[in-house]
Amino acid sequence: MRRRAWCRGLLASVVAVGAVLGLVSRPAAQTKEVVIGVLYPMTGPVAQVGIDSVNALKVALDIINTDMNINLPLGRGVGLPNLGGAKVRIVVVDHQGKPDIGLAEAERLITQEKVHALFGAYFSSVTNTASQVAERMGIPFLNAESSSPALTERGFKWFFRTSPHDGHFSVAMFDFMRDFEKKRGIKFKTVAILNEDTQFGADSAKVQDELAKKYGYEVVARIPFRTGTTSLDAEIGRLKTANADVVLPSLYTSDAILLTRTARNLDYNPKVIIAQNAGYTDPKFVAEMGKEAEGAITRAPFALDLAAKKPLIPVINDMFKKLSGGRDISDVPARAFTGFLTLADAINRARSTDPGAIQKALRETNIPADQLIMPWTAVKFDEKGQNAGVRAILQQLQGGSYHTVYPFELASKEPMYPLPAWSQRR
Amino acid sequence: MLTIPPPDVLVQGILSGILMGFVYALIAAGLSLIFGLMEIVNFAHGEFLMLAMYTTFWAYALFGLDPLVSVPLSAGVLFLVGWLTYRGIIRRILGGPMLAQIFATFGLAIFLRAGAQFLWTPDFRQVTRAWVQGPVRMLGVSVGLPQAVASVACLVAFGALYWFITRTETGVALEATAQDRQAAELMGINTERMFALGWGIGAACVGIAGAFLANFFYVFPHVGSLFALIAYVTVALGGFGSIPGSLVAGVIIGVIEVLGGLLIAPAFKYVAVFVLYLVVVLLRPQGLFGKF
Numbered sequence: 001m002r003r004r005a006w007c008r009g010l011l012a013s014v015v016a017v018g019a020v021l022g023l024v025s026r027p028a029a030q031t032k033e034v035v036i037g038v039l040y041p042m043t044g045p046v047a048q049v050g051i052d053s054v055n056a057l058k059v060a061l062d063i064i065n066t067d068m069n070i071n072l073p074l075g076r077g078v079g080l081p082n083l084g085g086a087k088v089r090i091v092v093v094d095h096q097g098k099p100d101i102g103l104a105e106a107e108r109l110i111t112q113e114k115v116h117a118l119f120g121a122y123f124s125s126v127t128n129t130a131s132q133v134a135e136r137m138g139i140p141f142l143n144a145e146s147s148s149p150a151l152t153e154r155g156f157k158w159f160f161r162t163s164p165h166d167g168h169f170s171v172a173m174f175d176f177m178r179d180f181e182k183k184r185g186i187k188f189k190t191v192a193i194l195n196e197d198t199q200f201g202a203d204s205a206k207v208q209d210e211l212a213k214k215y216g217y218e219v220v221a222r223i224p225f226r227t228g229t230t231s232l233d234a235e236i237g238r239l240k241t242a243n244a245d246v247v248l249p250s251l252y253t254s255d256a257i258l259l260t261r262t263a264r265n266l267d268y269n270p271k272v273i274i275a276q277n278a279g280y281t282d283p284k285f286v287a288e289m290g291k292e293a294e295g296a297i298t299r300a301p302f303a304l305d306l307a308a309k310k311p312l313i314p315v316i317n318d319m320f321k322k323l324s325g326g327r328d329i330s331d332v333p334a335r336a337f338t339g340f341l342t343l344a345d346a347i348n349r350a351r352s353t354d355p356g357a358i359q360k361a362l363r364e365t366n367i368p369a370d371q372l373i374m375p376w377t378a379v380k381f382d383e384k385g386q387n388a389g390v391r392a393i394l395q396q397l398q399g400g401s402y403h404t405v406y407p408f409e410l411a412s413k414e415p416m417y418p419l420p421a422w423s424q425r426r
Numbered sequence: 427m428l429t430i431p432p433p434d435v436l437v438q439g440i441l442s443g444i445l446m447g448f449v450y451a452l453i454a455a456g457l458s459l460i461f462g463l464m465e466i467v468n469f470a471h472g473e474f475l476m477l478a479m480y481t482t483f484w485a486y487a488l489f490g491l492d493p494l495v496s497v498p499l500s501a502g503v504l505f506l507v508g509w510l511t512y513r514g515i516i517r518r519i520l521g522g523p524m525l526a527q528i529f530a531t532f533g534l535a536i537f538l539r540a541g542a543q544f545l546w547t548p549d550f551r552q553v554t555r556a557w558v559q560g561p562v563r564m565l566g567v568s569v570g571l572p573q574a575v576a577s578v579a580c581l582v583a584f585g586a587l588y589w590f591i592t593r594t595e596t597g598v599a600l601e602a603t604a605q606d607r608q609a610a611e612l613m614g615i616n617t618e619r620m621f622a623l624g625w626g627i628g629a630a631c632v633g634i635a636g637a638f639l640a641n642f643f644y645v646f647p648h649v650g651s652l653f654a655l656i657a658y659v660t661v662a663l664g665g666f667g668s669i670p671g672s673l674v675a676g677v678i679i680g681v682i683e684v685l686g687g688l689l690i691a692p693a694f695k696y697v698a699v700f701v702l703y704l705v706v707v708l709l710r711p712q713g714l715f716g717k718f
Contacts, residue, residue: 043540045648047548197693225692230643230652233442234687234695240438241431241688253550257644265561265570265642266438284549422561 034080034088034347036340037109039102039120039130042094045228045254048284049122049332053145054092055323056333057119059316060340064088070315072371073345080348088344091115095126102126106133116353117142117343122332124148125199131159140346140358144339145332147277148203152386158355160362160381162339164390166204166250166276169299172392173208173274174215176297176406177246180415183408188272190220192244194235195276196227196255204250204276220244228254232262240268250276253285260293264422271418273297274394281331281402290400295419297396302334302374303404305412306393312373334373342367342379375410431688438567439684445569447680448577449635452584453653454660454672456631459587462667463604463624466516469531472654473538474629478504478636479645480542483551486640492557493641497579500637501630508629512622535650542647550644558641576638583634587627588669600624604667659703665716674714678702 038057040050064074065087079085091113095102102121109115110133117140121127127146134141135156142160143151149167152159177188193208195201205222212219221242225235232255239247247270251259256279263269273296279285280298307313316337320329329337342365347353350361367379369389378389394406396415403413431439457471468474478500485496515534519526562571591597602610603620611617643649660679664671679699686698706714 043543043548045548045646047543051548223692225687226696228648228652229695230656231442231446231683233439233446234684235692237431237435237439237684237688238429238692240435241429254644254646257550257552261642262570265568265573266442267561267568282550284551288552288554 032084032086034083034086034344034353035113035115036088036090036343037106037113037115037118037120038090038092039095039105039109039118039126040092040122041097041126042092044096046097046122046252048282050094052324052327052330052333053122053336054090056320056329056337057090057340058323059319060337060344061088061090062319063341064344070312072312073341073367074348080344082348082351083353088347090119095121095123095130097123097126099123099125099129103129103133106130110134110137110139115139116347116355117358119144119340119343122146123198123200124151124203127151128199131156134158138355140343140355140362142339142343142362144342145335146200148199149207150203152384156385158359160342160385160387162342162379162387163335164301164392165386166200166207168390169276169301169392170204170207170211172299172394172406173248174211174217176274176394177217177272178215179406179408180417184417186417188217188245190218190242190244191246191248192221192223192239192242192270193219193248193250194221194223194225194239194259195250196252197224198227200252200278201227201250201276208248208250208276217246225255227252229258232258233266235259236262236266236268239270240266244270246270246272246274248274248276249280251279253279253282256280256282256285256293257289260289260296264292264425267422269419269422273419274299277301277331283327283330286397286400286402290397292425294397294400294425295416297394297405297415298402299392300331300395300402301376301390301392302331303393303395303402304328305402305404306375306410308412309410310373310375312371316373338372338374338379428689434567436688437565438569439688440681441564441567442569442573443681443684444677445573445577445680446683447677448580448584448673449573449639449676450653450656450660450680451673451676452580452631452635454657454664454676455584455587455669456628456635457657458661458664458667458669458672459591459631460624460628461661462669463600463628464516464520464621466527466531467658468511468628469528470511470535470538471632471657472650472652473535473542474504474507474632474650475636475639475653476542476645476647476650477507477538478633479640479643479649480546480551481633482637482640483553483645486553486556487551493553493637494557494575497634497637501633504633504636505626505630508625508627509622511629512625516625517618517621539647539650546647548647550646552644553640556641570642572638572642576635576641579638580635583631584669584673587631590627591669596623656699659699661713663703663706663713665713668713668715671713671715 042050079087093105124146131141147166149165193205195205275298317329346361350357376389380389382388395402396405405415481500481503482493485491558571561568599615603617660675664675683695687695
């Protein structure tokens with residue numbers, strides 16, 4: 001047993017030494033260059049999301065730093081025209097999904113790398129700690145994809161979020177349930193909430209719980225569980241016991257795969273599943289589990305089938321595919337792309353890399369819908385730093401791929417209801 | 427606090443707990459074997475499991491081999507990995523300080539994990555069209571056929587391991603080496619070979635478990651760490667170095683995990699496992715079947 005205790009202590013010191021080594025500074029940024037510190041999980045269970053997002057940023061950098069003639073902010077001309085054509089450069093750091101590392105890295109980016117703004121960090125929990133550093137040091141922090149509603153409720157002055165948060169998303173889910181009931185003349189009475197236990201899942205579940213009460217649905221089960229568990233048998237058992245009309249999962253990829261497989265094996269088939277994005281929109285999940293998870297609905301801020309209404313989407317997707325080895329751009333990288341252009345556009349309008357000027361320019365941001373690849377009405381920040389022009393859509397897996405089903409006027413397919421029996425899926 | 431699920435859900439839970447328990451047990455058996463032999467905790471055990479799952483996955487993705495067919499392949503590859511780990515690393519640090527021994531396998535774990543991510547990307551991979559998939563009805567409830575197959579196979583592998591250790595000459599030599607290295611050497615046993623063999627067999631156990639696991643669980647570079655923690659607890663609960671202990675402990679943990687989740691709350695399931703572990707360690711520090 002002594003050996004084990006030793007190990008734990010030494011493990012901690014190894015991590016500490018690693019963190020110190022990470023602090024070795026590189027030469028300071030040159031003038032006439034705008035440097036943005038980017039925080040993403042580049043290793044660990046969700047590394048692929050970080051890798052995809054960084055590829056999306058590379059597409060954005062290409063658009064900013066070269067003359068492309070695309071109808072996007074900074075799509076024309078080289079670099080940032082208002083800063084004498086200054087090029088934008090990113091410094092990517094890996095926070096491994098750990099809030100403490102995110103905090104240390106944010107500090108390092110600001111003090112050692114002298115970045116002009118911070119960008120990231122996917123995990124709501126890491127965005128939370130990293131943006132605290134930015135707030136303290138007075139550096140703008142743009143977040144493009146963390147969906148915890150609490151992030152823009154902190155009264156921060158340097159924090160801006162282009163993405164919808166789980167409040168917006170969850171409202172869309174409940175709006176859908178209400179509208180769908182009217183449309184089909186049915187009635188949902190009960191919901192079950194299943195969430196993984198990091199900040200993303202926990203906050204999402206909290207909002208859904210509140211909304212369910214507001215919309216008049218009874219929450220018959222609220223099931224948080226440890227993410228990356230080896231089995232979901234007990235959780236499925238709980239869901240079976242509760243037997244809710246609608247199941248609302250908030251899960252990352254690994255848990256979404258396990259949930260789908262376990263539900264099939266234990267023969268659990270709810271009538272409606274409405275997922276809080278994340279794992280359900282991972283391209284790998286869609287490619288490999290798409291058929292098995294047939295009928296699952298997810299909220300999304302982005303969909304490739306919006307291309308008919310958004311001609312920019314295929315253009316960006318082609319650029320993205322060249323960097324990603326053929327993967328389509330998905331929701332998270334599309335949001336990263338949009339957020340990054342928003343930040344670069346603000347720095348350009350600020351005509352300076354002075355943090356105060358960038359902050360002011362961000363507040364005045366107003367990017368119209370036709371310059372966005374997202375289905376939003378605009379990018380425009382409210383006094384809390386939240387983009388007020390967001391709009392969420394719901395998509396459903398039909399025939400192995402996602403199709404927009406809500407709002408009904410943007411829909412490309414009718415919602416499938418109820419979900420097909422397991423024996424009828426392939 | 428206590429939720430009483432309908433009887434069929436309860437039966438289903440206990441059954442799937444037992445099935446998963448057999449898989450946990452085989453993973454733990456490999457760890458226990460190595461520990462019993464030379465009192466070294468293999469911190470790369472989870473990563474061995476990850477390698478086994480990737481072996482199975484790649485055999486499927488590149489050559490179309492079903493996981494059931496590639497079980498011997500996975501076991502063989504992992505035997506080699508275990509053997510080489512002993513020859514290349516462990517043997518050299520046996521005389522070194524205890525910390526070096528701990529860090530060697532710990533470093534190996536990080537190396538393997540990072541290497542897997544570098545070579546194979548952090549994507550979640552799956553065997554999508556396995557021969558055995560979907561549900562099967564047992565005792566009137568539905569459980570996963572791949573889980574059922576995996577648990578039966580793990581049980582068979584377990585029996586084979588036990589038979590090998592207790593009934594064959596090599597197995598007895600292995601046991602003798604574990605008990606007293608010097609005495610075994612005086613009896614003419616090549617302990618060096620026994621150690622390497624122990625590592626090989628220990629890793630091969632994970633090779634078999636990993637192949638069956640890949641049939642229903644996703645594969646990614648960190649997958650080993652999910653199971654490794656449970657394996658360490660299983661070994662400690664069953665008793666360090668005790669092979670039958672691993673089996674009993676694996677099943678106990680599998681069932682407690684599901685029951686804790688079903689009756690109290692899913693967030694509680696690992697609490698239940700670790701409380702049980704703490705109680706056993708307090709009352710019987712050597713574990714349920716430990717000898718020392």
